[in-house]
Amino acid sequence: MITISAFKWVPEFAQGQVRDLRARWALEEAGLPYTTRLLEQGDQDKPDYRALQPFGQVPILEDGGLVLFESGAIVLHIGERCEALLPKDAGARSRAVQWLIAALNSIEPFVMDVARIDVFYQNEEWAKLRRPGAIEFVQKRLSALSRSLGDKPWLDGDRFTAGDLMMATVLRILKSTDIVTSDKRLAAYVERCTARPAFRRALDAQIGDFRKAASA
Numbered sequence: 627m628i629t630i631s632a633f634k635w636v637p638e639f640a641q642g643q644v645r646d647l648r649a650r651w652a653l654e655e656a657g658l659p660y661t662t663r664l665l666e667q668g669d670q671d672k673p674d675y676r677a678l679q680p681f682g683q684v685p686i687l688e689d690g691g692l693v694l695f696e697s698g699a700i701v702l703h704i705g706e707r708c709e710a711l712l713p714k715d716a717g718a719r720s721r722a723v724q725w726l727i728a729a730l731n732s733i734e735p736f737v738m739d740v741a742r743i744d745v746f747y748q749n750e751e752w753a754k755l756r757r758p759g760a761i762e763f764v765q766k767r768l769s770a771l772s773r774s775l776g777d778k779p780w781l782d783g784d785r786f787t788a789g790d791l792m793m794a795t796v797l798r799i800l801k802s803t804d805i806v807t808s809d810k811r812l813a814a815y816v817e818r819c820t821a822r823p824a825f826r827r828a829l830d831a832q833i834g835d836f837r838k839a840a841s842a
């Protein structure tokens with residue numbers, strides 16, 4: 627059975643945001659059962675884990691003899707077994723990959739610029755000076771994304787793909803700001819993505835693991 631690594635517990639602000647959610651969501655879309663390898667704080671720096679994930683991060687996926695890190699690679703691997711994530715049609719499949727990479731490469735870095743300031747450096751003088759510029763940049767990217775989405779339900783048109791899964795998880799990082807929700811189209815898009823039963827199950831599973839750890 628597939629195993630996904632995740633943290634046993636994280637502080638409240640990170641609950642529902644940890645990137646194993648992407649893997650869990652993809653597995654739920656694919657209808658594939660999985661187990662979790664839950665890491666205590668510090669486990670990610672131990673040599674056995676670093677041998678599998680050089681940066682000491684979650685998630686990793688273990689599938690038979692295959693070990694993968696990077697949530698994008700993991701979602702694509704799962705997508706090989708799920709047409710809802712990676713369509714069979716060659717063009718549609720390439721476009722799904724394109725949107726997944728756009729989420730990780732053209733949107734997430736700028737989203738993270740804002741998130742890092744808000745979560746870790748809020749009270750630093752340099753962060754107060756940097757924040758407006760970081761917001762302005764991410765808003766430019768999100769306006770372009772919103773224009774490209776237009777009136778379509780999903781990024782590639784009428785069907786949800788792995789690209790939407792990844793984009794929604796990236797946009798959710800800004801949940802505690804109004805940067806995404808102030809754009810009606812993007813707000814409705816994230817709602818549409820996260821209303822999927824597979825997302826709800828994945829989120830419940832991640833939060834459920836944190837609750838179990840907190841009550842143990």
Ligand SMILES: N[C@@H](CCC(=O)N[C@@H](CS)C(=O)NCC(=O)O)C(=O)O
Nearest residue numbers: 643644645682683684685696697698
């Ligand atoms: N690019 C990686 C990023 C993974 C990542 O940032 N994981 C975070 C949790 S959401 C983590 O493990 N942080 C601990 C650390 O970086 O030391 C991916 O998408 O898998």
